[in-house]
Amino acid sequence: MTALVVEGVRKSFGDRLVLAGIDLEVRDHEAVCLIGTSGSGKSTLLRCIDLLEPVDEGRILLGGEDITDPDADEDAVRRRMGIVFQAYNLFPHLTVLDNVTLGPRRALRVPKAEAQGRATELLARFGLADKAGDHPDRLSGGQQQRVAIVRALAMEPEVLLLDEITSALDPELVGEVLDVIRGLRSGGMTMVLATHEMAFAREIADRVHFLDGGRIIESGPPGAVLDEPREPRTRQFLQRVTGRR
Amino acid sequence: MTDAVGRPGLTPRQLRERRDRRRSTAVAAVSTVVVFGAVALVVSRASGFDEVRSSFFDGPEFTESLREIVPAFWLNVRVFLVAEVFILVCALLLAVARSSRAPALFPVRLFATVYVDVFRGIPVLLVLFLLGFGVPALRLEGVPNDPVIWGTVALILSYSAYVSEVYRAGIDSVHETQRAAARAVGLTGGQSMRFVVLPQAVRRVVPALLNDFIALQKETSLLSVIGPIEAARQAQIESARSFNFTSYTAAALIFLAITIPLTRLTDHLLGRQRRRMTVGPAG
Ligand SMILES: Nc1ncnc2c1ncn2[C@@H]1O[C@H](COP(=O)(O)OP(=O)(O)OP(=O)(O)O)[C@@H](O)[C@H]1O
Numbered sequence: 001m002t003a004l005v006v007e008g009v010r011k012s013f014g015d016r017l018v019l020a021g022i023d024l025e026v027r028d029h030e031a032v033c034l035i036g037t038s039g040s041g042k043s044t045l046l047r048c049i050d051l052l053e054p055v056d057e058g059r060i061l062l063g064g065e066d067i068t069d070p071d072a073d074e075d076a077v078r079r080r081m082g083i084v085f086q087a088y089n090l091f092p093h094l095t096v097l098d099n100v101t102l103g104p105r106r107a108l109r110v111p112k113a114e115a116q117g118r119a120t121e122l123l124a125r126f127g128l129a130d131k132a133g134d135h136p137d138r139l140s141g142g143q144q145q146r147v148a149i150v151r152a153l154a155m156e157p158e159v160l161l162l163d164e165i166t167s168a169l170d171p172e173l174v175g176e177v178l179d180v181i182r183g184l185r186s187g188g189m190t191m192v193l194a195t196h197e198m199a200f201a202r203e204i205a206d207r208v209h210f211l212d213g214g215r216i217i218e219s220g221p222p223g224a225v226l227d228e229p230r231e232p233r234t235r236q237f238l239q240r241v242t243g244r245r
Numbered sequence: 246m247t248d249a250v251g252r253p254g255l256t257p258r259q260l261r262e263r264r265d266r267r268r269s270t271a272v273a274a275v276s277t278v279v280v281f282g283a284v285a286l287v288v289s290r291a292s293g294f295d296e297v298r299s300s301f302f303d304g305p306e307f308t309e310s311l312r313e314i315v316p317a318f319w320l321n322v323r324v325f326l327v328a329e330v331f332i333l334v335c336a337l338l339l340a341v342a343r344s345s346r347a348p349a350l351f352p353v354r355l356f357a358t359v360y361v362d363v364f365r366g367i368p369v370l371l372v373l374f375l376l377g378f379g380v381p382a383l384r385l386e387g388v389p390n391d392p393v394i395w396g397t398v399a400l401i402l403s404y405s406a407y408v409s410e411v412y413r414a415g416i417d418s419v420h421e422t423q424r425a426a427a428r429a430v431g432l433t434g435g436q437s438m439r440f441v442v443l444p445q446a447v448r449r450v451v452p453a454l455l456n457d458f459i460a461l462q463k464e465t466s467l468l469s470v471i472g473p474i475e476a477a478r479q480a481q482i483e484s485a486r487s488f489n490f491t492s493y494t495a496a497a498l499i500f501l502a503i504t505i506p507l508t509r510l511t512d513h514l515l516g517r518q519r520r521r522m523t524v525g526p527a528g
């Protein structure tokens with residue numbers, strides 16, 4: 001089954017066209033990677049999918065349902081998806097536990113004790129059990145990003161969107177966050193990841209999409225797109241990020 | 246580690262720092278005594294010093310007027326406390342209304358904006374006159390005529406406009422990404438405001454709020470222009486009775502007894518906030 005369909009999505013900021021007609025399909029339990037230069041529109045696409053930005057044209061279907069329909073309940077749609085940002089964006093005034101339970105308690109109306117029980121379990125699963133009572137500023141970047149992932153998972157999303165979640169991390173902290181994603185992958189989580197980690201994309205992705213100037217100009221399995229790119233632009237990009245000739 | 250003098254745990258560097266600190270304190274103390282002594286000497290030798298002292302700092306007059314002014318000051322305190330509570334709530338509602346984004350809330354936003362523009366632009370004194378004299382003159386059925394009530398209402402109306410701007414600055418200072426993160430976990434716009442934006446905004450503006458409350462505490466004496474006898478007005482009455490200005494000094498000291506601790510507290514909170522901003526990690 002298809003979890004997510006993006007059809008002809010266009011988006012401009014002012015007179016700057018950022019998404020120039022995006023088509024994308026993500027099947028259940030698939031992990032899809034978006035790669036592309038800075039400014040190619042990866043973050044904007046993910047934000048549009050999560051309805052954090054309105055699209056100008058086109059449709060987005062979640063589980064077959066048109067979520068860009070003006071009559072769709074945006075808050076209800078967001079409850080079915082999770083997004084993790086590059087800069088974590090944890091709530092600094094709340095403890096780790098409260099960061100994780102805020103959505104379930106207020107948006108899903110899960111009783112407090114139940115929400116806390118589930119959050120504690122999730123935190124423990126990701127090695128954060130002893131951090132539950134701390135505020136985010138006491139945590140390392142890697143720990144903060146793992147909390148942000150747990151916060152998204154606590155909503156039991158149908159689709160998880162991950163926007164360059166390791167870009168703000170010191171190199172030695174990248175591994176612990178990628179391990180979390182590997183775990184989710186083998187658990188069958190449906191994911192869309194924007195990433196600059198080509199090796200990781202190769203390892204984890206079912207499909208890779210190369211964005212350039214607001215368009216997907218090359219798609220396919222990682223072996224094809226990353227190792228034998230057809231498009232000159234893709235080749236150029238890969239040479240630049242991997243430093244290979 | 247033990248040094249030559251036998252004090253444990255102090256490195257030579259720490260010892261030197263301690264000596265420097267002690268020396269600074271001593272220098273500050275000596276210079277204070279010298280300067281203030283010199284000022285006192287000059288002032289007390291100046292012609293008219295005795296006159297000033299008996300007009301503004303007369304001992305018996307001071308005690309006597311305090312007896313009258315302190316009960317009158319109680320009115321200032323009550324007005325302040327009541328007004329304060331209403332201002333905190335009204336201003337917050339105004340700020341939230343102005344920061345709302347839903348198209349359906351446009352009328353609310355418009356009302357809040359016009360309200361703040363109007364009441365920030367009118368002198369408090371005029372609002373006092375308008376309500377304190379104007380409303381009782383209407384002789385409306387079931388509407389109280391007590392000038393204390395209308396004076397308090399006037400302060401609430403004016404100050405809510407100012408304080409809502411303080412809140413709004415706080416709301417604006419919370420980064421857009423916080424709102425996005427709140428929406429992303431499924432919260433509605435209202436819930437995002439309540440559980441994510443406001444808690445952070447209010448924390449940031451506590452010192453600024455305190456500042457406005459110090460101003461309000463003083464401004465309660467404006468109530469006297471529409472009749473009620475509060476501390477400043479009582480001091481004026483005492484002064485007229487005794488042909489002496491000591492009662493004003495007494496009233497001033499009473500106000501200071503409240504405002505100076507508040508000012509210190511504000512400075513303390515501001516200092517703590519600034520230190521946190523510079524040392525703390527980015528949120
Ligand atoms: N809110 C906004 N207002 C105006 N322009 C924006 C906004 N958000 C993004 N843009 C612009 O849209 C373009 C695409 O940005 P986007 O963040 O989607 O790129 P990206 O592929 O995620 O890049 P990066 O790899 O640097 O994260 C950029 O040129 C950016 O300046």
Ligand SMILES: [Mg+2]
Nearest residue numbers: 042043044164
């Ligand atoms: Mg981006």
